[in-house]
């Protein structure tokens with residue numbers, strides 16, 4: 001893992017079709033959501049764009065998807081987000097987007113994010 | 126009209142198993158109603174009814190994706206049901222159910238049901254406190270907290286709705302059903318209580334665009350602030366996501382702690398709400414962080430200072 005990167009998880013820690021939340025740094029205010037769709041991983045800050053400042057979206061640890069597993073969901077007021085683009089497709093923040101986080105994958109399968117993501121996650125808190 | 130308040134809120138959920146686990150961990154007791162429906166009840170029998178969203182036993186959904194399907198209100202007596210039926214029949218279809226209950230739709234399309242309340246009378250002490258200058262509320266050797274203390278929702282307290290037309294909602298609830306406005310957060314909306322309930326509010330309406338119409342949260346009365354903190358702390362430790370709180374609201378004075386849920390709205394523990402009578406004059410304040418709470422706190426892992434630089438028990 002290169003300097004300036006924070007390790008979140010191994011790619012196998014997130015099963016196909018599932019999402020999980022990982023703190024980029026101990027004590028960070030917000031998780032990074034990692035979701036796997038057709039083998040590809042997508043990263044977003046766990047911060048619903050409905051309210052200024054953003055709020056956490058799961059209803060329980062790692063529970064970021066809607067019941068059918070088709071979308072990322074904010075379980076505050078039921079907003080649904082496209083897994084591939086982060087765009088809100090239904091609910092209060094229609095037209096807004098989740099903040100995408102670039103994920104890097106090392107040869108050993110380690111997934112990491114740029115260190116500034118922890119700062120971003122702190123500001124969102 | 127002797128309306129008491131919500132007996133049940135009915136939801137059509139997309140994650141039935143997740144919702145069942147959530148409601149039980151929140152502190153509600155499951156009662157299976159039929160093959161496909163469950164009531165999760167508080168100590169007085171009020172609570173939440175859930176079914177899968179495709180269940181034909183559910184009332185029709187809202188136009189939005191909100192999972193609320195019906196609000197079931199309890200009234201004091203059959204005479205109140207007759208009065209509601211007479212009033213509502215003036216301009217809408219009212220269905221009289223075999224159990225005597227009434228079903229109809231309000232002016233914004235929310236499904237309502239009224240029934241003689243199912244709530245059981247509770248007889249249990251409120252949280253007791255000791256303070257200098259006042260008689261002690263707890264007897265000698267009676268403890269304020271214990272590790273295994275109960276902290277269960279006692280009754281369904283209030284429902285908060287996102288509504289696209291506040292004026293229509295207020296005139297429907299106040300002019301047609303006898304609710305009164307207790308306070309107003311301007312920019313958001315009014316707090317309401319019905320005639321047969323002295324709680325500061327059983328309803329709060331928040332103005333939103335039509336595509337958000339639905340339930341924003343429902344709240345449950347706890348036995349006091351300590352029970353609220355204990356219940357919320359236990360819920361967080363089980364992995365559930367705090368959304369707002371703990372804190373104490375200004376209007377209503379109730380302690381609050383809100384959590385995300387798989388039912389697409391917030392669940393709130395509340396405690397120690399103000400009581401009002403008809404002499405009360407509604408206040409008004411602009412909605413925002415200042416008006417909506419006395420103070421706001423945030424959960425953290427347990428930590429305690431130790432004896433010295435080398436004796437600390439963790440990071441502050």
Ligand code: FES
Nearest residue numbers: 048050074076077
């Ligand atoms: S805070 Fe996410 S939908 Fe409202």
Ligand SMILES: [Fe+2]
Nearest residue numbers: 285342344393
């Ligand atoms: Fe509330």
